[in-house]
Amino acid sequence: MDISLQRELARLLAVLRREGRQQSGLDQRLVPPDNATAYRVAAMVEEELGWEVAGWKIAAMKEGLQRQLRTDAPIYGRVYAPLILESPATVEHAKLCSPIPEVEYQARLGADLPPREKAYTVAEVTEAVTSLHTGIELAECRFVHDAAFPPLPAILADGAGSGIVVCGAEIPDWKTRDIAGQEVVLTCNGTLRRKGTAGECLDHPMLPLTWLANELSRTGIGMKAGQTISTGTLTGMLRPKPGETYVADFGPFGSVTATYA
Template sequence: MDIALQRELARLLATLRREGRQQSGLDQRLVPPDNATAYRVAGMVAEELGWDVVGWKIAAMKEGLQRQLRTDSPIYGRVMMPVVPSPATVEHAKVCSPIPEVEYQAILGADLPPRERAYTMEEVTEAVVSLHPGIELAECRFVHDAAFPPLPAILADGAGSGIIACGEAIPDWKTRDIAGQEVVLSCNGTLRRKGTAGELLDHPMVPLTWLANELSRTGVGMKAGQIVSTGTLTGMLRPKPGDTFVADFGPFGSVTATYA
């Protein structure tokens, strides 16, 4: 896929994001041939938009979600929509193929720039200034129909990144049982899902360390102040207009998001 086609795809995806709309399928000549090309296009999308990269999202740390997302490795994307405090409200009609994903959100207090030596989990943990309960309000520029394109097209679109709804910081999170804490997701008062970081991520710092090294390897890096959505704890659901989701992290607080 030559640079002209990469730029054409980037312009298309930037236009869809800017105008808040989707399309069905993608011309085969614009489908990136591999993930590396897709991530380069995602960087071009950010350049085309000129929006601040407020953070990053991670998905598919373990095999179960990798199968659902048609990948054999974790994936990531830039977050360019605003981070909003809980309780959050978005208009269902203005969100493209919405999916609420319950996740721990890490905010960096120090840069993690590209370097030759790999980052250790201890170094990455030290760079995190706070950890929060949250819900990623993911979306996608491609309609989920029979023409839905292959994964590299989704990665070029930021891996489905959307708005992050963020709760209050978890006090003393480095000494708490983050991995073992059960998280409960309800919709309109009805229990829908349960999960733990231990089951889906091992610990939020595991995917964060993976991302730090992936971005370092490709010469991108992360910056202080950015937020990282570390991966879903309760899988993926399709909301209906009017649905209100509450993610209960027990002693770590709760987060609410409504699709008005």
């Protein structure tokens, strides 16, 4: 896939994202041949948009979700500054593209993690995190989930389904709390929908964060202080309807609310 086709795909994805539109399928000549090309296109989308990258999203840390997302490794995407909101948040369902609410821990960096030769350790990455928050990612996709849904590299070029991130409260003394073992309960309009723990889905939020730090280091991108990273779903993927309010209850860590108006 030559550079002109990569740029054509980036322009298309930027227009769809900027205008809040989806399309069915993708011209085969624009489907990236591999994940590395897809991530290069995602960087071009950033250039086309001209929006600040205020964070990152991580998905598919474990095998079960990898099967659902048609991948054999974790994936990531950019989160843009206009799309990071504070809880409680209200969004318009009609303006979103195949939205999916995902309960996640969100880490905020207090130090840069730039590209380097040596791999980052979990301890180094943990030290760089200034706060850990409860949260919900309102994932989106610029491609309609129909029979023409394109292969994974097209989704990675689109930011791996990145959308809105709703941040909850900072978790006090999070480094000494049982983050991995804390059960999270997701309700919709007061009805239980899902339960989960970081231990089951991620092991601990610092593990996917370390994976991302090394992936972005390897590819010469790095992460910056102040960025917020949504570390992966604890409750799987759901299809919301207009009028639904989702509340993620993290027990003693607090709750996060997102409404699809």
